Amino acid sequence: RKEVEQDPGPFNVPEGATVAFNCTYSNSASQSFFWYRQDCRKEPKLLMSVYSSGNEDGRFTAQLNRASQYISLLIRDSKLSDSATYLCGGGYGGSQGNLIFGKGTKLSVKP
């Protein structure tokens, strides 16, 4: 069974904190991973894609650990505007495959 698991949270952190989420996946053949951000009652928006060991974009860093089958998302210097649900998606199935999403991790950044 192909699954992607996430800690649902919520993670309540103060502004300026560093926070990390983990996402574990069961399909060892997954080649790609995506972190999406979803605001309340909005659609998911791509935050970062990861095809190799990791990716970094400003305050956001994603790291892939294939041996342990997890991918993490690190947010440094949290902003109030980072409050959202973060969805992890794992790709499977090759050229005609698609994504399996976790349930999402809710982040709340407080002043």
Place this chain on the structure above:
Amino acid sequence: EAGVAQSPRYKIIEKRQSVAFWCNPISGHATLYWYQQILGQGPKLLIQFQNNGVVDDSQLPKDRFSAERLKGVDSTLKIQPAKLEDSAVYLCASSLGERGGSTDTQYFGPGTRLTVL
């Protein structure tokens, strides 16, 4: 660049009624996906089209759900008859289709929020 368009944005129906949702993907995107997102869950793939062909519909409840993408562009998703448990947000997404389904970036539309009473 225009994003994925969906309509209607909201729909309220009674159980056993029928409903249809429409999606227009990003121009040039070959692959189109329909997802169901129940409150508190991640999106769950219902059906995936590559151009006008179905790639994966393994999680589509085919006794009541149907979808088509006749000309390889717009798509419609229909539920007939609806059940209470179909209350969810129905998200349409599209991807370019160049690198392959599992590695393509998917772009989501705003979704249709369905309430079945």
